[in-house]
Amino acid sequence: MPRFRRLLRWTLIAFAGLALLAAVALGALYYVISSELPDISTLRDTEMQEPLYVHAADGKLMAVFGESRRYPVTIDQVPQRLRQAFLAIEDARFYEHGGVDYKGTGRAVWLMVTTGSLKVPGGSTITQQVARQFYLSPEVKIKRKLAEMLLAIRMEQELGKDEILALYLNKSFFGNRAYGVAAAAEFYYGKKLDELALDEMASLAGIPKFPSSGNPISNPERARIRRDYILDRMAELGYVSAAEAAAAKAVPMHASPHEPPLEAPAPYVAEMVRQEMIARYGPEAVTRGYRVTTTIDPVLQAAADQAVRDGLRLYDHRHGWHGVERTAEVAADADDATLAKALAGITVQADLLPAIVAATAADGSAEVVLADGRRVALAPGAARWANKNPAALLKRGDVVRVRHGEKEDEFLLDQIPRGQSALVSLDANTGALRALVGGYSFAGNKFNRATQARRQPGSSFKPFVYAAAFEKGFNPASIVLDAPVVFRDRRGNTWSPQNDGGGFRGPMRLREALVQSRNLVSVRMLDAIGVEFARNYITQFGFDQAELPPNLSMSLGTASLTPLSVARGYAVFANGGSRVDPWFIDEVRDRDGQVLSKENPAMACRTCATVGGRAVAGAPQVVDGFNFGALPAPGQAQAPAGEAAQDGPATAAVPAPPAADAKVAPRAIDERTAYQLVSMMRDVVQRGTGTAAKVLGREDVGGKTGSTNDHRDAWFSGFGGPLATTVWVGRDDFRSLGYREYGGKAALPIWIDYMRVALEGQPIAANDPPPGMVKVYVDGSGRMSTEGGGLAEYVKVEDLERMQNSLDFFGPEQDDEAAFDIF
Structure with missing residues (x-):
């Protein structure tokens, strides 16, 4: 018996020692883990990542940027039954435990002991899941599990149950870049939380366990099984009746992708906003829920998009069919679903859908399969613009483009235009961007030709040269010779500029020279005033002097300029001579609606002088x-x-x-010079190279066409109402647009289609001569007087005394063979 007592005593001592060692070890582990735990109070100030929202001037959504979709909600915005669906599957005793459910933990420990695996279901409460989501890694280790439990207990002491549940519902990942239950409801069902049906609520509650492999889009059958289990649990817990659960289980799975509805898409502008926001606020600009309001008018933007697409399609159709995009290898017995797979990765461009030819018929028709597997017919007349029927152009396996016709279920054969275009429209008085298109399709090519492409403006640059000449004493009635001229540099190289189409018209007034776009008049005029003077003067329109060629070719528009910079320059004419800076972000607000920035642009003022940047009486x-x-x-x-x-x-x-x-806005040029150029460019529309714009029926419309050598670039820049608008058409590879594709043919129709919408309801812009001008009359021989007789012209009063009836304004004509340093 004494031996048994000794054995029992030593056994108790050993157990006590082991217990003490375990207590010490647990205490040390607790100390180590607790010392590494973060401050729970920071959860109250947690900022959920939200995308960047871009809106048009009227508030319509233009774009959303961000790696994740998330729309944080308060617990009051989550319907009671939706909360109960999550509780039923994740933590039915959530409102009873203190952060750790010891019953669930005990079951999990038993499973670990019996299975020998650390990966066992159950055991983690919603509070523990929030702790893991915010502070811990997903690795399966006992130390991490203990840290999770300690954090959960602290969270329960620091936060209320509803606060914890709201964090869980906003933080959880639901697959397909959707974070938070509100984003999940929008993506999978296109609904707000209070619009969800019971079956949809249960489906959402089942996603966080398997967000990628078990969501109702990637695996609807697995999602259905989990949904039905959740509905049974909700009935078991008394959240819903058995009949309600049964009715919800009978609803077929119907989730489908729902992207945020874009009410005013303008992808080129939206990308400009994204880049500007990152420049202002850093990379986190796309994760902090900023709301940006732009200056874009959605009606004008839609008109610009449509005008560019229609204009490029019209241009492309003039040059005929240029073949299929590619030919896919398809088996003879391949069904429509197999054919559709050949279109994987081919994006929709503008309104052109990718399609693969399934069959052609003897009557000239063809059948094509779209990316979604639908088979549609192309009637014999579906390619009338190509002067052939589809069967003559296509064969099975060809990948082509189709678009909807005017009739219901009608599809037409088409092609992606080889040409590209840019359109920029500014409020001439403020510089606010009202519409911008950087190309035919942002999906096809994200290069923004409106702001990044530097192309030669051709004759559309001439008004800037004329303005410089008017500063030197020329005026619309001045006579300049339109005749051959040869320039030779010091190395003996010669340059003989020509008029488009050849021919010379002798002495002519500058107004007529601009209306008829006579090249030699521009060259002689620039030679008279001096290249360096003109370069310095033209920079006042906002151009960089380095962009302007230091030779006489500048008079023909050989500078490399962006459409945006040209539109800015034309705004100077339209607003009476002030230089305005283009801008497109009007207001930035944070996720709470607080204004972070509000634009206060410099505005043009015809009657203002400025002192210290403020307007004063002249x-x-x-x-x-x-x-x-x-x-x-x-x-x-x-x-x-x-x-x-x-x-x-x-x-x-x-x-x-x-x-x-x-x-x-600072004054760029004399208001009187602006008046003269506006008057002359209105004449370009009334009886010159821009006469097609007369169809708009407005006397305030003016502008200038532009074309470059071999028709590589076609331009029309002009104004009407409050807007200055530039359109460019060309090819990215700098190839020719084709025979006789002038600015008036390729670019002007786009400008007209846009301005027809943009000017609707706008008052006619006046162009009254400002103070400091005198009316003179020019007769048929070019003689001028201040008394009646001949064509009326307004000139600056200081120019009146210097006017002479001479073919050469500045003296005897230079010898054409004289050498000039022009290069």
Whole structure:
């Protein structure tokens, strides 16, 4: 017996020692783990990642950027039954335990002992899952599990149950880049949380366990089994009745992808916004839920997109069918689903759908299969523009493009245009971007030709050269010779500029030279005023001097400029001479609606001088002894100076200058020069190279066509109403657009289609001569006088005394063979 007592005593001592060692080990483990645990209080200030939202000026959604979809919600925004669905499958005792469910933990420990695996179901409460999602890795280790339990207990002490559940519902991953239950409801069902049906709620609750392999899109059968189990659990727990659960289980699985509905898509502008936001706020700009409001008018943007697509399609159809995109190898017995697989990875471009030819018929028709597996017919007339029927152009396996016709279920054969285009439309008075298109299809090519492509503007650059000449004393009535001229540099190289189409018209007024786009007149005029003077002057329109060629070829538009910069330059003419900066982000708000930035653009003001950047009344104008007095007070009428005050056009009230704290755009050119060029470019539309724009029926529409050598670039830049708009058409590989593809043929139709929509309801923009101008009359021989007789023209008063009736304004004509340093 004593031996048994000794054995029992030593056994108890050993157990006590082991217990003490275990307690010490657990205490040390607790100390080590607890010292590494983060501060739970930071969860109250947790910022969920949200995408960047881009909106048009009227609030319509243009784009969403971000790796994850997430729309954080408060617990009050989550329907009771949706909460119960998650509780039923994840943690039915959530509102009873203190962070750790010891019954569930005990079951999990037993399973680990009996199976020998650490990966066992159950045991983790919703609180533990939140701890793991925010602070821990998903690795399966006992130390991590203990840390998770300790964090869960601390979280329960720091946060309320509803706060923890809200964190879980907003943080959980639901597959397909959807984070949080609100984003999941939108993606899988296209609904808000309060619109979900019971079966949909149960389906969502089953996703977080298997977000990629078990969501209702990737594996609907597995998702259905889990949904039905959740519904049974909800009935078992009394959340729903057995009849409600049965009815929900009878609903077929019907989830499908739902992207956020874009109400005003403008992908090129949206990408500009994304890049600008990252430049301002860093890479986190696309994860902090910023809301950006742009200056884009969605109606004008839609019109611009349509005009570019229609214009490029019209251009492309003029040059005929250029073949299928490629031919896929398909078996003779391949069904439609197999054929559709050949279209994988081919994106929709604009309204052109990828399709693969399934069969052709003797009547000239063809059948094609779309990417979704549908088979559609192409009637014999579906390729009328190509002067052939589809069967003559296609064979089985060809990959082509089709688009919807005007009739229901009608499809037409088409092709992606080889040409590209850019359109930029600015508010001429503020520089606000109203519409921008950077190419035929952003999906096909993300290169933004409106802001990144540098192309030669051709004759559309001439108004800037004319403005420089008018600063030197030329005017619309000045006579310049349109005749052959040869320039030779110091190395003996010669340059003989030509008019488009050849021919020469002798002495002609500058107004007529611009209307008819005479190249030699521009060259002679630039030679007269000097290249360096012109380069310095033209930079006032916003161009970089390095962009402007330091030789006479500049007069023909050989500078490499972006469509955006050209539109900015034309805005100077349209607004009366002020240089405005293009801008497109009006307002930025954070996720809570607080304004982070609000644009305050500098505005053009025809009647303003500026002191310290503020608008003030204009000072008295004294020019060559003529005192025109101070500019009128806001709203007060002002008649044009000189003769215009007596028999000029009817005067109108001068617009009031901006408020005293408004930013005023700097003056780029004399307002009188702007008036003269606007008047001349209106004539370009009325009777020159832009006459097609007369169809708009507006007297305030003006502009200038532009074409380059071998028809590589076609332009039309102009204005109407409050807008300055530029259109460019060309090919990315700099190949020719084709025979006689001038600016008036390739670019102007796009400009017209856009401006027809943009100018609807807009008042006619006035172009009254400003103070400091005198009306003169030019007869048929070119003689000018201030008395009646001949064509009326407004000139600057200081130019009046210098006017001479001479073929050469600045003296004897230079010898054509003289050498000039022009290169």
